[in-house]
Ligand SMILES: [Fe+2]
């Protein structure tokens with residue numbers, strides 16, 4: 001994807017410039033995307049058993065538990081930080097994050113993404129209580145989910161925006177792969193038109209827009225607050241560290 005190069009002010013940190021693709025790039029550099037790629041390759045090699053599906057879906061639920069509220073809160077915090085500096089245009093920057101929250105809250109074209117995920121799981125024979133149980137999730141998914149709760153709400157806005165940007169960068173790659181994997185094996189009984197497949201179909205359609213909006217958001221945010229680049233990158237890296245652990249753990253528990 002093409003990157004928006006954002007020049008940071010002199011002394012703003014090592015490198016003196018930040019390309020949004022550094023957030024994508026840091027996926028590779030820190031191994032998070034490699035861990036996801038390994039997991040996805042194994043996921044495409046055979047259908048999961050019911051116990052493995054429970055572990056996978058419960059882990060994704062624990063990981064994402066606080067993201068929906070978190071990104072809505074980030075959109076508001078972002079607007080509050082920018083508005084004093086850009087009174088007439090500040091809302092536009094928070095709106096890029098709000099746009100992703102609108103999908104999550106089911107305000108555009110589907111029910112909430114939590115409902116989509118639970119109905120997807122139910123079709124696979126995994127009940128909502130089984131998906132909700134933290135005890136069914138891997139430990140690092142629980143840890144990442146808990147960290148996200150704090151990061152979106154209590155860390156500085158730039159840090160939280162870095163977390164969000166990295167999360168969009170990884171989620172587009174998750175859903176592109178999972179969309180194909182769950183259509184591939186007849187044991188899953190999905191077709192593109194299966195109503196319960198909407199969980200993957202909606203993300204397959206909308207995640208590319210999210211990453212595009214996030215790139216624009218980060219670029220415009222750093223135009224206003226160029227000194228916040230290092231904090232933004234720190235947020236992205238903290239997220240990617242735990243994300244890598246989570247997919248390494250899931251891959252080990254399911255495929256090793
Ligand atoms: Fe979602």
Ligand SMILES: [Fe+2]
Nearest residue numbers: 100171207210
């Ligand atoms: Fe997204």
